[in-house]
Amino acid sequence: MSTDTRSAAPGTAPEPRPGGPRAARPRRRAAARSGSARRTPLSYAVTAGIALFVLAFLAPFVIIVLNSFKTTADYRKNGPLSWPEAWNWDIIGDVWKQVGFTEKLTNSVTISLGVVVIAIALALFNAYAIGIGRVRWRTPLLVFFLGVNVLPQEGLVYPVYYLFKELGLYDGKLGYTILVGVIYSAFGTYLLTSVFSGFPRELIEAASLDGAGRWTILWRIVLPMSWPTLSVMCVFFFVWSWNEFLFPVVLLISNENQTVPLGLSVMQGQYTSNPTALSAAALLGVLPMVIFFFVFQRTLTRGMTAGAVK
Missing domain, CATH: 4.10.810 (Virus Scaffolding Protein; Chain A)
Incomplete structure (x- = not known):
């Protein structure tokens, strides 16, 4: 048996091995060229x-x-x-003042954040009880939450309107935030339940054997492993709440409680219309969502692809 006794002289760099990183670069380039050569008309x-x-x-x-x-x-x-x-450039400032965009923007942000908090909290607790706790009547509960998702908003407007009138919640941001948060939590419950149903039971059983209670299992095990799904839900709920129009136009009639979509709707009259002002108002309404997606695009992408590769 012969061994390679060659060594680099003092002060000189060792020779690269045939399988080293430098030798791999030409292979990658050749693979890239062959991949581009294999492109088809399709x-x-x-x-x-x-x-x-x-x-x-x-x-x-x-x-x-x-x-x-x-x-x-x-x-x-x-x-x-x-x-x-x-x-x-003056038209943006004129539309901003005419609509009262600062107040509308503040209302939309606060309402959307409140909706996200309420919907995520309710969906998390409901899905934890149904998907992991295995409560009774699991299937009827899932059918109920699914029915809430497919029920059109037009069918809820009038009952909700009279209910808010009786409870004194009409034309209030708090009542509207709770309403939308509860409605969105139905979708979140249905989605999280399907995720929690495939949760590794071995982790929960091991934590139970170590003395962990239900709350400890939720906060220390289930919640950290569910962050990808929860982050996607947060983004969707925020955008959906921002774009809501039917419920706000019925339940938020005061100017100081209106959201951005309602504020922009006043730019269009029945007999008068200013196309440039309408375009400026539409731009003001779209820009916050564009900025929001640019900020949270990585969160959204990671959350949607988290379960693709194990």
């Missing part, structure tokens, strides 16, 4: 289709941005698809 067609879909998705937003900085004369002269002759 892959190019799919790429073109995705590009067209992205352009079609962004086109309305681009039109809104262009028209938000036009004057009324420029809009009437050149139409909605033209580039602004001069950027009118």
Whole structure:
């Protein structure tokens, strides 16, 4: 048996081995070139289709941005698809003051955050009892929560309206926040129950043998392992609550309690319309959600792909 006794001379770098990182780089490049060479017409067609879909998705937003900085004369002269002759920055400030956007924005943020807290808390406790606790009548309870999800809002408006009148919650942000949070918790309960049903029973049994109670198991084991799903639910609930229009238009009639969608709706009258002001109002309503998605896009992506790879 022969051994390799070669060693690097003092002060010199050792020779790279054939299987080292430097040798792997040409292989990666060759694999990348071979992968690009294997592209078929179908892959190019799919790429073109995705590009067209992205352009079609962004086109309305681009039109809104262009028209938000036009004057009324420029809009009437050149139409909605033209580039602004001069950027009118004052229209954003005028619409902001006309709508009272600061107050509306504050109302939307506080209500949406309250809805997220209420919906997540109720869904977590309900799903923990149904999915892990295995309470009685588990299947009827799931059918009930599923029925709440598929029930249209139009069927709940009038009962909720008269109920709020009787309870003194009408035209109040607190009552509206509780209502929407409870409704959203039905979807969260149904989703989390399906997740908790596949939860490893060995962990719960081991924690029980170590003396952990139900609350300890929930806060120390179940909750940390459910953060991906809960983060996705938080994002969805916040966006849904932000975009709510039917319930706020019925239950929040005072100007100081209205949300952003209701505030922007006053820009459109029955006989009068200002397209540039409407575009500026739409831009003000869309920008918070765009910023929100840019901030939480990684959270949303990680939460949706957490269960894809084990």
